[in-house]
Amino acid sequence: MLLTIISTAAAAVIISAVLGFALIPWLRKLKFGQTILDIGPIWHKKDKQGTPTMGGMMFIIGTVAAITVGVILLMVNGLLGTDELAHKEMTGIISVTAGAFFFGFIGFLDDFIKVKKKQNEGLTPMQKVILQILVIAAFFTAKVLSGDTNTIIKFPFIGDLDLWYFYYIIMGLGILYIVNAVNLTDGIDGLCSSVTFVYGIVFAVISAMLGYAGYTVIAVACAGGCLGFLIWNWHPAKVFMGDTGSMFLGGIVSLLGVAMHVEVLMVIAAAVYIWEALTVLIQVIYFKLTHGKRLFKMTPIHHSFEMRGWKEEKIVIVFSAIGAACGVAAILLVNGL
DSSP, X not given: OHHHHHHHHHHHHHHHHHHHHHHHHHHXXXXXXOOOOTTSOTTHHHHHTTOBOOTHHHHHHHXXXXXXXXXXXXXXXXXXXXXXXXXXXXXXXXXXXXXXXXXXXXXXXHHHHHHHHTSSOOSOHHHHHHHHHHHHHHHHHHHXXXXXXXXXXXXXXXXXXXXXXXXXXXXXXXXXXXXXXXHXXXXXXXXXXXXXXXXXXXXXXXXXXXXXXXXXXXXXXXXXXXXXXXHHHSSSOXXXXXXXXXXXXXXXXXXXXXHTTOHHHHHHHTHHHHHHHHHHXXXXXXXXXXXXXXXXXXXXXXXXXXXXXXXXXXXXXXXXXXXHHHHHHHHHXXXXX
């Protein structure tokens, strides 16, 4: 199993990193540059305007290729097995990977419209939500058809709660929230890729502890893809992942936890993303209730720290450390399931 993990991680890092040599010049040639929104951080216009976007294709290709390598190695070594449980996990592997890919495709459509119009507005919010709901519905359909009809939420050291059919509604909304929360986290160089690298490592540990070889491969591949991309995305970034990349990562983050039925651990490990999106929601509500006042200097919250004088590298390190701490908490709760 260790050789499979190492091979998967290495494939993800190498493919994602090497693709940068070809993809970044290609994106520059096509003039697929980032347009900074006028209502966004004005200081980003100086050094980020025109930086190639849609670079998430690098780690999407790297991650999917690495997952394929990892699954083949698992099958060759007989680590997936042939029983009903293995069949469910194999279906889960395909569902998570395909679901993340289609979330990424929605992001690609959004990015493509932005670069063609030379503005920071692509798909409308309603269009994105409808497309995301379709992907979520397809994911749950695949789970049910594979025989995975478990609707129980496990609360570590507390007990189980069966939500029946409400499970699909509640978790569907949860997936929708997290996918868009990961998207919001992609606001400064290296932030989303660093936080997701940490999340991937955390879930690799959790899935390994629970005996999910296939899901461990997905988590490791995701972490490796992010690491390979960070070579190009660390400040000052030579390329941005765009919605193409952030929505793909959001798919991995949310669908992996639901597929493994560790929803509570997922929420704990994903605290940074959830916090980022929550600050936006709180800001909007507070703004409307107070008729124009703001609770935070700017949201998502990482921009507030920028306005306080924090360098981008410091924000990335601190947020990743918070993610790691939350991840360790989630790992410590595994035995309580």
